[in-house]
Amino acid sequence: MHSILMDETLPTIDSRLAARLRALRSDQGLTLDGLAERSGVSRSMISLIERGESSPTASVLDRLAAGLGVTLASLFADAERADAKPVVRRDDQVTWQDPATRYRRRNLSPPGFPSPIELVEVDLPPDARVTYDSAARAAVIDQQVYVLEGTIDLTVGDETHRLSAGDCLAMRLDRPVGYHNPTSLPARYIVALTTESARKPNAVKR
Structure with missing residues (x-):
């Protein structure tokens, strides 16, 4: 590995x-x-x-x-480069674990390859709660969350959505966001992200 x-x-x-x-x-x-x-x-x-x-x-x-x-x-991620390969194998994907909650995120996108989309896989332990309180951002970021396994409560601003396997939620990251696994089983989901600058021609995203 x-x-x-x-x-x-x-x-x-x-x-x-x-x-x-x-x-x-x-x-x-x-x-x-x-x-x-x-x-x-x-x-x-x-x-x-x-x-x-x-x-x-x-x-x-x-x-x-x-x-x-x-x-x-x-x-x-890596900075974008012209010689970046369009494929990254699972064993080579960067994985990071939050020291506070032990939730784990894996960068799925090929490192350095120019693309308007970033994909991340997240493992959320039982009863774990991760909160992002950043509302004001220097760029417009949109994301969608697709649940692969388990159940998560995803709070966007003042609204909470309970998502189970197969459910997908689209949002703009302009309000505080919170993820909570309310069960005794792990949850796993995919996050797809894009930024405003990434949608413009010839823009460098990373």
Whole structure:
């Protein structure tokens, strides 16, 4: 197996995240203070993450992604490149586990391949709850959630949707979003995302 798992290769996944965050911030000409102001994450925390000295939670990473105008999946992706392969095998897909909730997300999309769509597979443990409180974002992001196994309560703003296997919910990420597995069994679902800039011709998404 070659999957990058946080539990098995902590320095690798943290260093990958650190380099990606530095690159995204640099590409936008943002200082640490500038990203802190945009994201609501402290300068000191961002610095620790960029040095690979902190394992941030999903909530923190979502605020950073919102401030940068990218998706959370983009923080674990590669920059787009012309020679990227259009296929990625499951053993080579980057997998990250939230240290707070133990929920696991896997980037399914081929790394670095130019595409307006990002696909992520998520495993949500029994009774786990993940909340993304970022409402204001630097880019328009739309997503759809398709449940493969189990049941999840997906809250978008003030509205909660109970989704079971085979159900699909479309939403725009302009309000706080929460995922909760209300059962004693694991849940698994696919998330498809696209950003406003990704839908424009010749735009670089990641």
